[in-house]
Amino acid sequence: MCRLFALTSRDPVSPMLAIKALDVMKEGHDGSGMGLLLQDLGGPFEEMKEAPILSGIFSEEGIRRLDLFMMDLGFLTKYKISLKVPKKPVEGIPRRDLYLIRAYELPEDWDSLSKEDMASRLSGIRLKIREMGEEKNDMIVFSFWPDTIMIKEIGDPLLLAQYLGLDRKELKARIIMAQGRQNTNYAIDLYACHPFFIKGYSTMTNGENTAFIPIKDFLTSRGIPAYSGYQSDSEVFAHILHYSLEELGLGIDGYKHVITPLQESDLSVHPDAGFLSHLKRTCRSLIIDGPNCIIGTLPDHSLFMVQDRKKLRPGVVGGKPGLYAFSSEICGLDAVIPDRDKSRDIQPMHLDTVIVSPDRQEVAICRQTEALNLPL
Amino acid sequence: MSSNRSLEPSALSINDLPWQVKYSNDRCTLCGQCTAVCPVQAIELTVFRKRTLKTSIRRQAEQVTNQDVFYGIWQRTDVAHACIGCAMCTLVCPNDAIHPQKNPGLDRMKFHINQQGVPRRRGGRRNAAGSILDRIKFTRISMLTDPALDAGRHEFEMRTLLGRVLSPRENMKRLREKGWIPPVREIYPLIIGGMSFGALSPTMWEGLQMGVAYLNEEMNMPVRMCTGEGGCPPRLLRSRFLKYVILQIASGYFGWDEIIHAIPHMKEDPCAIEIKYGQGAKPGDGGLLMWHKVNKLIAAIRGVPQGVSLPSPPTHQTQYSIEESVAKMILSMSMAWGFRVPVYPKISASSTSLAVLNNLTRNDYASGLAIDGEDGGTGAAYSVSMDHMGHPIASCIRDNYLNLIKIGKQNEIPIFAGGGIGKNGNLAANAAALIMLGASGIQIGKYVMQAAAGCVGTEEDRCNVCNVGICPKGITSQDPRIYRRLDPEDVARRVVDLFVSFDTELKKIVAPLGRSTSLPIGMSDALGIDDVAAAQRLSIKYVV
Ligand code: SF4
Ligand code: SF4
Numbered sequence: 001m002c003r004l005f006a007l008t009s010r011d012p013v014s015p016m017l018a019i020k021a022l023d024v025m026k027e028g029h030d031g032s033g034m035g036l037l038l039q040d041l042g043g044p045f046e047e048m049k050e051a052p053i054l055s056g057i058f059s060e061e062g063i064r065r066l067d068l069f070m071m072d073l074g075f076l077t078k079y080k081i082s083l084k085v086p087k088k089p090v091e092g093i094p095r096r097d098l099y100l101i102r103a104y105e106l107p108e109d110w111d112s113l114s115k116e117d118m119a120s121r122l123s124g125i126r127l128k129i130r131e132m133g134e135e136k137n138d139m140i141v142f143s144f145w146p147d148t149i150m151i152k153e154i155g156d157p158l159l160l161a162q163y164l165g166l167d168r169k170e171l172k173a174r175i176i177m178a179q180g181r182q183n184t185n186y187a188i189d190l191y192a193c194h195p196f197f198i199k200g201y202s203t204m205t206n207g208e209n210t211a212f213i214p215i216k217d218f219l220t221s222r223g224i225p226a227y228s229g230y231q232s233d234s235e236v237f238a239h240i241l242h243y244s245l246e247e248l249g250l251g252i253d254g255y256k257h258v259i260t261p262l263q264e265s266d267l268s269v270h271p272d273a274g275f276l277s278h279l280k281r282t283c284r285s286l287i288i289d290g291p292n293c294i295i296g297t298l299p300d301h302s303l304f305m306v307q308d309r310k311k312l313r314p315g316v317v318g319g320k321p322g323l324y325a326f327s328s329e330i331c332g333l334d335a336v337i338p339d340r341d342k343s344r345d346i347q348p349m350h351l352d353t354v355i356v357s358p359d360r361q362e363v364a365i366c367r368q369t370e371a372l373n374l375p376l
Numbered sequence: 377m378s379s380n381r382s383l384e385p386s387a388l389s390i391n392d393l394p395w396q397v398k399y400s401n402d403r404c405t406l407c408g409q410c411t412a413v414c415p416v417q418a419i420e421l422t423v424f425r426k427r428t429l430k431t432s433i434r435r436q437a438e439q440v441t442n443q444d445v446f447y448g449i450w451q452r453t454d455v456a457h458a459c460i461g462c463a464m465c466t467l468v469c470p471n472d473a474i475h476p477q478k479n480p481g482l483d484r485m486k487f488h489i490n491q492q493g494v495p496r497r498r499g500g501r502r503n504a505a506g507s508i509l510d511r512i513k514f515t516r517i518s519m520l521t522d523p524a525l526d527a528g529r530h531e532f533e534m535r536t537l538l539g540r541v542l543s544p545r546e547n548m549k550r551l552r553e554k555g556w557i558p559p560v561r562e563i564y565p566l567i568i569g570g571m572s573f574g575a576l577s578p579t580m581w582e583g584l585q586m587g588v589a590y591l592n593e594e595m596n597m598p599v600r601m602c603t604g605e606g607g608c609p610p611r612l613l614r615s616r617f618l619k620y621v622i623l624q625i626a627s628g629y630f631g632w633d634e635i636i637h638a639i640p641h642m643k644e645d646p647c648a649i650e651i652k653y654g655q656g657a658k659p660g661d662g663g664l665l666m667w668h669k670v671n672k673l674i675a676a677i678r679g680v681p682q683g684v685s686l687p688s689p690p691t692h693q694t695q696y697s698i699e700e701s702v703a704k705m706i707l708s709m710s711m712a713w714g715f716r717v718p719v720y721p722k723i724s725a726s727s728t729s730l731a732v733l734n735n736l737t738r739n740d741y742a743s744g745l746a747i748d749g750e751d752g753g754t755g756a757a758y759s760v761s762m763d764h765m766g767h768p769i770a771s772c773i774r775d776n777y778l779n780l781i782k783i784g785k786q787n788e789i790p791i792f793a794g795g796g797i798g799k800n801g802n803l804a805a806n807a808a809a810l811i812m813l814g815a816s817g818i819q820i821g822k823y824v825m826q827a828a829a830g831c832v833g834t835e836e837d838r839c840n841v842c843n844v845g846i847c848p849k850g851i852t853s854q855d856p857r858i859y860r861r862l863d864p865e866d867v868a869r870r871v872v873d874l875f876v877s878f879d880t881e882l883k884k885i886v887a888p889l890g891r892s893t894s895l896p897i898g899m900s901d902a903l904g905i906d907d908v909a910a911a912q913r914l915s916i917k918y919v920v
Binding site: 219 | 518530537541542543545548552782783787865872895897901
């Protein structure tokens with residue numbers, strides 16, 4: 001079972017904080033990899049909130065091809081962080097040429113684009129780079145989105161962080177999601193590592209999605225190019241989130257109704273019974289099954305956690321105004337926010353969506369049996 | 377027959393018959409029960425003559441020759457009276473003196489069941505025991521990656537949708553604009569498929585209805601039953617139980633005068649309307665109720681004279697093209713109930729099924745598609761149709777489902793699979809396999825007759841005389857002397873047994889696969905088969 005840790009903080013913090021939490025939960029992951037998402041960035045990126053940031057891993061050849069490709073599209077590098085890796089290889093961590101974090105200046109003719117067009121163009125470019133990289137095995141791209149950095153690599157999280165020098169002062173964010181992998185696939189594909197990211201939405205999951213194939217079939221047949229990939233059964237959680245909020249106009253309180261709808265007896269007495277039975281029927285192919293704890297972020301920098309229908313995975317949320325954290329285990333929370341009021345820790349149950357909004361003042365619990373904001 | 381006479385070509389010996397009656401004279405009490413019960417008069421009480429010789433090695437001793445007679449049972453060998461293997465004689469014999477046995481060699485019956493130029497007609501099944509569904513295994517077992525679910529403890533939602541489900545976006549738009557949203561029923565995924573009042577005896581029909589009502593009202597299982605083409609008893613039409621019934625209309629429109637007239641008096645809408653275009657057992661052939669079974673009651677419900685054969689035309693005669701026969705018919709039926717009732721076609725599995733499906737995807741009023749495979753049953757058909765016409769259900773369902781995925785409508789038009797599901801007794805496994813191949817639900821007919829009423833038919837051409845009203849179990853007979861053998865209450869009890877045990881077995885299959893909160897429609901990654909070609913054809917895993 002993988003271990004998850006996420007935090008949302010008023011002041012930008014170093015990703016080392018999250019990595020420290022993963023390290024105390026070490027018994028629960030086998031050090032086979034780490035995924036990291038940073039959003040609502042601080043440091044030098046504070047000044048360039050609109051600039052899309054490309055995160056990925058490149059070979060020397062790959063970076064040359066990338067530069068040509070981006071130049072052709074009219075993108076100019078605005079700022080970059082080069083993660084220089086030590087000369088001496090570390091056992092368990094693969095040798096790479098370059099970990100890229102690069103912010104781009106948007107091409108001039110993009111100024112007039114609507115938000116949706118911009119989003120689909122950015123995601124189109126990411127997919128194109130991924131496709132090019134898969135051809136020659138020289139580029140892996142995790143995200144290409146404003147105010148977002150993603151790093152994924154094979155290895156033990158703490159060792160990796162030291163290896164990549166993630167404690168550098170330019171790397172600071174208000175939202176951090178981190179996952180320590182418990183490997184259940186023999187060969188590790190970095191595209192199968194959490195967190196997953198799509199157009200400002202990101203999720204990471206601890207569990208197994210047994211309804212993966214029908215869900216994947218549904219998403220890939222929506223005619224949306226970004227609904228692709230699916231090296232991991234958990235990637236669909238991020239895409240369902242995007243579909244629910246962007247395509248259907250639901251709020252985050254509706255997400256759980258899509259993935260784990262209420263059963264008949266609860267549904268019939270729900271204040272929005274009519275609407276919800278329509279949602280349940282039409283989104284039947286998106287119902288997840290199996291044990292899953294999902295932690296995710298939204299484009300407005302809210303952080304949330306939902307549990308599967310039977311609550312078969314651990315998950316705890318706690319903190320203090322200005323700093324909240326979501327963790328697989330309480331020891332992870334203790335390592336990062338020891339001075340919180342522990343009596344207010346929350347372990348979301350099978351009907352709960354727990355949300356910390358961007359003001360980071362409190363933990364809101366939305367129960368599935370309550371009325372919700374209808375997109376009507 | 378004497379050895380010096382000319383031989384009639386269809387003169388058969390017991391050796392030529394498919395079923396041979398084994399009879400033991402020393403156990404027989406001559407009670408006459410077997411000859412009385414035999415539906416085809418295959419056995420008769422006969423006087424046998426037997427000469428016994430008493431000889432001795434002593435010369436002087438008297439040599440005696442005796443002509444004795446004794447009584448016993450004799451099997452007739454003419455085609456019309458050939459034993460059908462039903463074993464009713466065995467069932468009634470108080471002394472275990474008689475039982476039918478399948479001819480261990482090859483019988484020659486087939487060459488002769490066409491006397492007077494009439495080819496063989498029968499009821500029942502295709503008589504082919506092999507089943508690809510039985511070979512499909514569920515191989516994706518969640519174990520340590522996932523706490524196994526407990527079929528007896530965890531909550532399960534094994535329901536399916538019957539009706540046109542719009543895409544989430546379109547549905548949302550229509551909710552917003554208060555547009556028409558097609559009716560959708562949430563039902564149990566195992567459906568009692570269309571068997572008409574007429575094909576079935578009144579006691580059988582009543583038993584099924586009572587069983588279904590009990591499942592709905594006492595067991596919280598929304599099981600539905602289709603009427604088949606033969607109308608619906610008027611009292612049921614006007615009762616609240618109509619909501620558990622799928623009314624079928626087919627090319628003979630039998631019983632629809634009564635139904636249409638009852639619409640203003642209906643307390644509840646029917647669950648759905650099934651328009652039958654084809655039947656898996658005899659694709660391209662219409663329904664058939666032979667005159668033997670058209671008694672006063674059946675004639676009244678169907679609105680026809682008594683004692684005439686009732687063949688339905690192979691196609692809906694008033695319509696000439698797929699647009700008309702499908703689109704207009706669906707629209708008319710929807711309109712009759714104010715667009716509140718799902719309407720869907722049922723077709724026989726065929727390599728042309730895809731064309732029908734594609735047509736339906738463009739029609740918002742089409743609520744689903746029922747596909748009936750070659751192993752389906754029938755009350756009456758020509759043997760040649762049953763034996764040689766048709767398409768296996770598995771690949772047909774798979775093709776149709778994959779086609780829906782391609783156009784992104786897999787959740788919008790539910791496909792229901794029928795035809796020989798559970799024909800070797802593995803109902804839950806066959807049903808689960810089809811669901812994971814893409815079916816939204818399963819229709820069963822013969823299985824219900826076997827499990828709930830004791831139909832003796834098997835895939836070895838046993839019995840299968842459903843067409844001529846002599847069903848030895850009273851299931852498909854309209855003769856009160858026969859159908860009173862069947863108590864509707866018993867049938868109802870067995871229907872409940874069948875569904876409740878099916879439900880447990882279905883959970884026993886899906887729980888280890890880590891599925892519980894929704895029916896695993898299209899979960900093909902769970903399936904494997906030990907045949908490369910079949911695996912490839914069905915796009916599932918090859919496992920050995
Ligand atoms: S098995 Fe059936 S058909 Fe054959 S002799 Fe016995 S009762 Fe008659
Ligand atoms: S028992 Fe009745 S229903 Fe079954 S095969 Fe024989 S005639 Fe048909």
